[in-house]
Amino acid sequence: MHMKSYRKFQNYRQYTGFKILVLVILLALTAFLVLADIALGSAGLSLLDVCKAVLGCGDKKTILIVWNMRLPRVATAVTAGFGLAVAGCVLQSILRNPMADASTLGVSPGAAFGASFAIVVLGSGIQSPSDASMSFADPYSLAICAFLCSVIPTAVIIYMAHLRKVKPESMILTGVALSTLFSGGTAIIQYFATTTQLGSIVFWTFGSLSSTTWREVMIMAVVTGAAFVFFLINRWNYTVLLSGESASKALGINTDALIVGSMIVCSLTAAVTTAFIGILNFIGLIAPHIVRRIIGNDYRFLLPASALAGTSLLLLSDILSRMILSPQVLPIGAITSFVGAPVFICLINSREGRT
């Protein structure tokens, strides 16, 4: 949508009404994609069957399939898409950089290093290559290592932001340097890995929505939910922060506390998600950009819209990953990159073309 189109609104109330309408449409789209993603599969379920099973009605076999096989996967997609998108959205405000997301700050490469370390050094590799769900021998030690290592770049960046008072652009550069460092570490671990271990590392970095249990989904949902509440409380602050640090201070914001606190929450959200499902590129980067074009930079609307857009994007990627070479399931991480990169290039292209 071209930004001059906002002139068509009669008053501010009508304009915010339009933004609420966009949120409702996104919510409906997300709900549809949730049902479609649950329905998709060899069992041949209709959307009606899915609705009934979700509500606990219908035949037992369908309920069993939906609740034990399909819903954990879809709930993982919803939670991960939601969490990565809101984290990216907030990072773009506090770092005042449109390229900011969890991977820019080194969270994803850190997690990949931690997972590689757990697989090779702690022996948390694939249990059995024939296992259909490709589960890991010790998923918790793997998740913990991935989480701990993904927190390291954040800790370094927060130290620099809070104690050394470096500027947001320097934080991004630090994230890039740390990403390279962790990628180098991962390469060294891979060099000494056996073929099976190497396969495990590659499988983990592909990202997977099907290896999570309800318990892991709950952990992700609690962290993401708490983070979202924190972000919503600060929604005005994130909008104001786009005006710069001095202007934000002059408008009554304790910018140091806001930036450090938000960065910790963003990193925790992204780290927990990445630790359980692997690396998913572009969701945190493009979801906010897509909705920003429609509803602008007002974080009261941008935050929930990004969350819904991120969720929809991941659900769509999941559907594509299972449809393209059905019954083969393609790696979700590769699909998010395939969907995300062209969309991102189109966004940049249309923006540059306008100026």
Added chain:
Amino acid sequence: MIEAKDLSFSYKNSDPILNQLSFKVEEGHFLALLGNNGAGKSTLLKCLNGILPLKQGVVFADGQDIRQMKRRQIARTMAYVEQSSDVSRLTVYDVVLMGRKPYITVGLTNEDTAIVERALNRLKLQDFALRYVDELSGGELQKVIIARALAQCPRIMLLDEPVSNLDLFNQHEVMRISQELAQKDGITVIVVIHDLNLALRYCDRFLIVSDGEIYDYGDEDVITHEMLSHVYKVDAQVTRFQGHKIVIIN
């Protein structure tokens, strides 16, 4: 009213930028903060607002020591307008609404929207309210930022070079609005400005800073040939034209 006492500031491991400045600006006065580049004018504004922490000294805003005030309280008392603003993808209304940030707890109140609309009307921005700020000219954007400051309902307003990138019409427009805020609303307005004739035309107090210290402070009488020669290193005449004091560079 704003008062600075023995105010000093230096960046880490560097010489002092401001050195024991003391002055007081009464309610309803429009003060021009003058001096050459690097004299410390913008730093002084940031220190007065508490954006930069003071190394020494104290600032009283409407009689209150700003060290004892929370940022939100300072923002309710004092507004600060930066040299340049890089807000984007927000409508004019959204930007002016930011001025209510120090007052917002949960959501917007009717009072908030009424104040925003008053600020928009005051700056004649009501027809632009739903335009993205990215579409505006420099002069219009400057007025939006002043409207945002006005929405803070401040008693003190600090403007850092608000006319530096504006055309002649908008320079006068911004200065006229600032003068009106001081004279009609009783707001204490401090403006950092390089155009001495513009300052002489609209301001009623002049604080001249040189090398981080106060060179002179007072009414238009402080603008003299000697001051221009010492502070700006220029040879200039100070004369009168149609009742206004003006500076002409030789």
